[in-house]
Amino acid sequence: MASVEFMEVAKSFGNVEAVTDINIAIDDGEFAVLVGPSGCGKSTLLRILAGLERATRGSIMVGGKVVDDLPPKDRDVAMVFQNYALYPQKTVAANMGFPLKMRGTDRKEIERRVQETAKILGLEDLLKRYPKQLSGGQRQRVAMGRAIIRNPSVFLFDEPLSNLDAKLRVRMRAEIKEIQQRLKTTTVYVTHDQVEAITMSDKIVVMRSGRVEQVGGPLDVFDRPANRFVAGFIGSPAMNFLDGKIISSGTGPEFVTESGLTCRLPEGCVRDLSQCASIGIRPEHIDLADEDVANAFNLRISVVEPTGADTMIIARSGTDELSALIKGRHAFDPGDSILLKPLPGMLHYFAQDGTAIHV
Amino acid sequence: MSPRTGTILISAALFALTLGCAGIVFFPYYWMIVSSLEAASLFEWPPRLVPSNVTMDAYVKIFTERDVFTWFKNTAFVASATSIFCTLVAINGGYALSRFRTGGTTAFSIFILFSQLLPATLIVVPLYVIFRQTGLYNSLIGLAIADAAFVLPLATWLMKGFFDRIPVEVEEQAMVDGCTRVGAFYRIVLPLALPGLVVVVAMSFITGWDEFFLARTLISSQSNWVFSVGLTSFETQYAIAWDEMMAAAVVFALPAVFFFLFVQRYLVSGLTSGAVKG
Numbered sequence: 160m161a162s163v164e165f166m167e168v169a170k171s172f173g174n175v176e177a178v179t180d181i182n183i184a185i186d187d188g189e190f191a192v193l194v195g196p197s198g199c200g201k202s203t204l205l206r207i208l209a210g211l212e213r214a215t216r217g218s219i220m221v222g223g224k225v226v227d228d229l230p231p232k233d234r235d236v237a238m239v240f241q242n243y244a245l246y247p248q249k250t251v252a253a254n255m256g257f258p259l260k261m262r263g264t265d266r267k268e269i270e271r272r273v274q275e276t277a278k279i280l281g282l283e284d285l286l287k288r289y290p291k292q293l294s295g296g297q298r299q300r301v302a303m304g305r306a307i308i309r310n311p312s313v314f315l316f317d318e319p320l321s322n323l324d325a326k327l328r329v330r331m332r333a334e335i336k337e338i339q340q341r342l343k344t345t346t347v348y349v350t351h352d353q354v355e356a357i358t359m360s361d362k363i364v365v366m367r368s369g370r371v372e373q374v375g376g377p378l379d380v381f382d383r384p385a386n387r388f389v390a391g392f393i394g395s396p397a398m399n400f401l402d403g404k405i406i407s408s409g410t411g412p413e414f415v416t417e418s419g420l421t422c423r424l425p426e427g428c429v430r431d432l433s434q435c436a437s438i439g440i441r442p443e444h445i446d447l448a449d450e451d452v453a454n455a456f457n458l459r460i461s462v463v464e465p466t467g468a469d470t471m472i473i474a475r476s477g478t479d480e481l482s483a484l485i486k487g488r489h490a491f492d493p494g495d496s497i498l499l500k501p502l503p504g505m506l507h508y509f510a511q512d513g514t515a516i517h518v
Numbered sequence: 519m520s521p522r523t524g525t526i527l528i529s530a531a532l533f534a535l536t537l538g539c540a541g542i543v544f545f546p547y548y549w550m551i552v553s554s555l556e557a558a559s560l561f562e563w564p565p566r567l568v569p570s571n572v573t574m575d576a577y578v579k580i581f582t583e584r585d586v587f588t589w590f591k592n593t594a595f596v597a598s599a600t601s602i603f604c605t606l607v608a609i610n611g612g613y614a615l616s617r618f619r620t621g622g623t624t625a626f627s628i629f630i631l632f633s634q635l636l637p638a639t640l641i642v643v644p645l646y647v648i649f650r651q652t653g654l655y656n657s658l659i660g661l662a663i664a665d666a667a668f669v670l671p672l673a674t675w676l677m678k679g680f681f682d683r684i685p686v687e688v689e690e691q692a693m694v695d696g697c698t699r700v701g702a703f704y705r706i707v708l709p710l711a712l713p714g715l716v717v718v719v720a721m722s723f724i725t726g727w728d729e730f731f732l733a734r735t736l737i738s739s740q741s742n743w744v745f746s747v748g749l750t751s752f753e754t755q756y757a758i759a760w761d762e763m764m765a766a767a768v769v770f771a772l773p774a775v776f777f778f779l780f781v782q783r784y785l786v787s788g789l790t791s792g793a794v795k796g
Contacts, residue, residue: 209690210693211693230698232697236694238691240690241687244687244690245688248709305695315694
C-alpha cells in the first residue's frame, strides 16, 4: 500500500503535448478516478505511472519513493487494461498465477493463492478454461484476479468496464469498489464515464486537453465545479448553460439571456454582477412553475422523454434551450408552452472565461 | 431444369475442375515415381501411365554407386542452418519493425521488401566475390547464410505481420506482471506468434533444402554437394540416367513431403488467419 504523487509531470509525443503540469496527490488507500473526454491524457498519465511511458518532465512518487527510472515490473503496481489483455495461450489459473510465477513464488503457494483469489471473484469453476472460452464479464474478473493476487501497492485500471454491457458494467462497478474497500489498496482508475467516476471515487481528477481542471471529492466536484467544463462534464443529464448578463432592476438582480429570456435571481447571488457571463442549472434542479412568476422561464416544449419515474423535457425559446428533469409523470406535448423555474440556491454562475464564480 | 438439378450440375462441374487441377499438380510427381520404377517408359508414345516392369534397380544403384548419403547429410545441414539463421533474425527483426516506431521504420520496412524483388542472378556474382574473400566459399555454413539472406525479407515481413496482430497490451501486461521486455517477448508474444514462426521455419527450411542456383555457384568440392547439385550429376556428356535421376528426386522430395505433412496444421492456420484474439 502506498501513496501516489504526480509532480509537475508532462509528456509529449513529438510536438504534441499529451499532458502538461500535472500535480496530483493520491493518499494511501484512496480510490482516485481520472476522468475526462477521449484524448484528454488520462490514459497517458496512467501509463506513465505504470512505467509503460516515460514522462518528458516531472516526477512520480509511489510510497514516497521516486519511481521514474524503475521498469514496470519493479514498481509494484498491478494494471487492468481496457481489453483485459489476458494471455490467450494460458488458462485462467495460469493467467492469475503469472505475476506470482514471475516473482519466483513456489508452485504450492501460487496454487493456494489462485484458489483463494478465484473464490473472492467467483471464478473457482473456470480455472481450467482459456480466455476465449469466457464471457466478457468473466474475462474482466480474471483480469481483476491477476491484479489483486499479488497484493500490489497500487491498482491501475484503464477503462476496465467500457467493453461490458450496461447492466454488467453497473454490477462490476460495485464489485470493483467492494474489493478495493476490502483490500484498501491505493487505486488509480481511468474512465471517460462520469457516472463511474462519481459513484466509485474518493477523489476525482477531471482532465481536459492534457491538463487537470479540478481535483476534489466526487460531490465537491458536482456541487462546486471549478469551471463550465467541469460543470458540463460531471452530472447526467448534463448541466444547462444560458449565456447572457445580470442586470439590476428595481426588484433585484435579473438574468437576461441573449435571446431575451429573463429570470429573477436571489439577492447577493454574485458579488460583482458584471462579471457573470453565463449561468448553469442542472436539469434535476428545475421545477414547474405554476404561474408566470418573475423567477421562471417561459419556454416552448420541443421534446418530451418519459423515463418512467420522471419526465425529461427539452424546451426552447429562441436560441436558448433548457432540459429539465421533472419528478413524476406529466402529460405534455411538443409545442405546448411551459413555465420552468430553477430551484433557489441551485444556480451556478460563470465568468466570461468559464471559471465559476462562487458566492 | 429444376434448381436442384442445377445445383447438382454445378457441384459436379466444380468437382471435375478440382480434380483436373489436382491432376495437373500431381501428374509430374506421379510421372517422377513411375519413371524411377521403369526407365524405358519415359519417352514412349503413347505414354504408359501404369508401369508394367516395376524394378527397384534405380534406387539400389543410387544408394550404392552415388554419394546420396553425403548429399543428404549436407542438405539437411544447410536446410537446418538456413532455418535457424532465418528464424532468429526474422523474429527479432519482425518484432522490431512491428513495435518500435522511429523515423525510418516504414522506409526501412519497404526497403527490405524491395530487396526481395532482386533476382538471385543479380546478386550471385558479388556474393561469390565476397564469399571467396571471407572464406565462406565452398562452406555449408556460407551456403546457409546465403540461402537465409534470400528468405529473410519475406520472413521478416511475415513475422512483422504476425506481431502486428498481437495486442500490445498483452505484452505491456506481462511487463507490469514482472517481465522485462525481452522476457515478455519470449514468454508471451512469441508463443502467440507460433503459427507465423512455423511458416517462417518451414519456408526457410524448404528454401535451404531445394535451393540450386546458389548451391551450384558457392559450393565447389564434391564432398560439399547438396542434393539439388547432386541431382545434376546424373546428366553426363553422353547420357542422362533418367531412372536414377528420378529415383534420386523421389528420395530428395520425401523428407520435404513428410516435413510439410508434419507442420501442415500450423501452416494452414498460419497462412490463413494468424489472428490472435486478446
